[in-house]
Amino acid sequence: MLRRARHPDPARPDGAEGVDPVLAGEMTRIGVVRNPQSHGNRIRPPGPAPEDVRLVEPIGREALKAALDDFARTGLDLLVIDGGDGTVRDVISLLPHTFGEATPLLAVLPSGKTNVLAIDLGTAEGWRLEDALRAARQQNPTIKSRPPLRVSWADDKPCLQGFFFGVGAPVKATNLAQRVHKVGFFHNFAVALTIGAAALGALFGGSRDEWRAGVPARLTLDGEAQAEGDRFAVIVTALKRLPFGLKPFGAPREGLKLLDVDAPPRR
Numbered sequence: 001m002l003r004r005a006r007h008p009d010p011a012r013p014d015g016a017e018g019v020d021p022v023l024a025g026e027m028t029r030i031g032v033v034r035n036p037q038s039h040g041n042r043i044r045p046p047g048p049a050p051e052d053v054r055l056v057e058p059i060g061r062e063a064l065k066a067a068l069d070d071f072a073r074t075g076l077d078l079l080v081i082d083g084g085d086g087t088v089r090d091v092i093s094l095l096p097h098t099f100g101e102a103t104p105l106l107a108v109l110p111s112g113k114t115n116v117l118a119i120d121l122g123t124a125e126g127w128r129l130e131d132a133l134r135a136a137r138q139q140n141p142t143i144k145s146r147p148p149l150r151v152s153w154a155d156d157k158p159c160l161q162g163f164f165f166g167v168g169a170p171v172k173a174t175n176l177a178q179r180v181h182k183v184g185f186f187h188n189f190a191v192a193l194t195i196g197a198a199a200l201g202a203l204f205g206g207s208r209d210e211w212r213a214g215v216p217a218r219l220t221l222d223g224e225a226q227a228e229g230d231r232f233a234v235i236v237t238a239l240k241r242l243p244f245g246l247k248p249f250g251a252p253r254e255g256l257k258l259l260d261v262d263a264p265p266r267r
Contacts, residue, residue, distance in 0.1 A: 085114060
């Protein structure tokens with residue numbers, strides 16, 4: 001589960017900001033945003049939610065925002081996201097516009113194809129709604145914190161929030177993974193095929209190979225402009241673990257991590 005928003009904790013005598021303790025008795029207001037079209041939910045259709053759990057299955061951004069607005073008006077202790085990485089992105093992108101600073105605890109069910117966030121949180125592959133509810137209602141539930149990234153544009157396009165941002169090779173790999181999924185490969189096997197194809201192109205392709213050519217990009221880090229040029233890959237994430245044991249940042253650690261590789265990459 002992901003940590004709720006920070007706010008003053010009246011139980012602390014110094015009045016410092018902190019995170020309220022989560023007790024079993026507090027988990028009385030629970031909402032679920034389910035994507036019935038996600039890969040896992042189509043393969044294994046979930047059953048009905050318990051009577052004391054509010055379940056919504058919105059289609060489209062406006063319907064999702066309306067559902068989250070309704071949750072925010074009545075208040076939630078726990079919001080369960082039942083879908084893939086796209087559903088997670090859509091929900092957390094709208095949380096600032098619906099819940100503001102009073103974001104509830106979040107739980108993520110691995111119902112998509114790759115489930116990047118669920119893997120990072122250590123969620124079991126077959127985790128279902130009843131498992132999430134049981135874990136949340138324990139006396140001392142496991143709570144982890146992952147700050148999302150925010151992506152904004154110069155025009156009026158809505159901002160997006162997520163946990164993994166990529167330019168260059170990661171985008172090409174994502175497009176390839178979608179084609180792999182259409183063939184019928186999913187989860188770690190799909191990731192392995194994608195990584196294998198990308199590695200072959202990066203290692204053995206020519207300077208104009210699709211994987212080695214890179215994309216033009218300008219980066220500014222903490223207000224300091226970086227050298228302009230073609231980038232083979234730019235990856236930014238606050239996650240600790242990536243699928244298939246990938247470790248582009250070394251040993252798993254907390255905090256924001258950046259990988260910036262010029263194009264073409266050295267062999």
